[in-house]
Amino acid sequence: MLLDDLLNEAVHRAHHAMEQAPTTRVQDEAAAQHVAEQLGLAAVVVNFLRGRRNRDITFDWHQALHAAGDSGVSLQYAHARLCSLEEKAGLPVEREAAVDLLQEPCALALAVQVARFEEVVCSAVHQLEPCIVAQYLFVLSHAIGRAAKKLPVKNQGLPLAQARLLLFHAARVTLAQGMRLLGVEPLKAM
Numbered sequence: 001m002l003l004d005d006l007l008n009e010a011v012h013r014a015h016h017a018m019e020q021a022p023t024t025r026v027q028d029e030a031a032a033q034h035v036a037e038q039l040g041l042a043a044v045v046v047n048f049l050r051g052r053r054n055r056d057i058t059f060d061w062h063q064a065l066h067a068a069g070d071s072g073v074s075l076q077y078a079h080a081r082l083c084s085l086e087e088k089a090g091l092p093v094e095r096e097a098a099v100d101l102l103q104e105p106c107a108l109a110l111a112v113q114v115a116r117f118e119e120v121v122c123s124a125v126h127q128l129e130p131c132i133v134a135q136y137l138f139v140l141s142h143a144i145g146r147a148a149k150k151l152p153v154k155n156q157g158l159p160l161a162q163a164r165l166l167l168f169h170a171a172r173v174t175l176a177q178g179m180r181l182l183g184v185e186p187l188k189a190m
Helices: 003-020 029-049 061-065 072-089 105-115 117-127 131-150 158-181
Strands: none
Touching: 003 029, 029 061, 029 072, 029 131, 072 131, 072 158, 105 131, 105 158, 117 131, 117 158, 131 158
């Protein structure tokens, strides 16, 4: 199978999945096509970069397009979810937020993952293994998911809301940088 055929099929399947999903937020067809193209590209690229270079690649459509597993689609979903969270928070990101208020284990775990980014990139460059970045992004997106479930921003006291929003903003920026390193443009909505 040629790469063009693989990408076209990925876009087609992503578009179909979006049509079936009850949570799809993209309304017009041009935007939906753009999102489908980005999801398809993310599915293929991340699937190829998720394993070490010296290993055979087995391409599985279900795994590549699965929004809840370790896939390019799940990374896109995590990024779009954080964009939505920032948009709905109704607060600007305050860089001087009182992050010492973040005491919950899932907040600390997410902060640790965000802090690991530079180390992970250096390791990937040193070993010439993009899979190190891909695997890190999966761990980061899981930490984002756990934190997003347990750490609401809305209806919290202002200092705590600002601290949580800053944490989620840092996670989104880190996720976006990692995705771009893999050649995937992060989506703001899907």
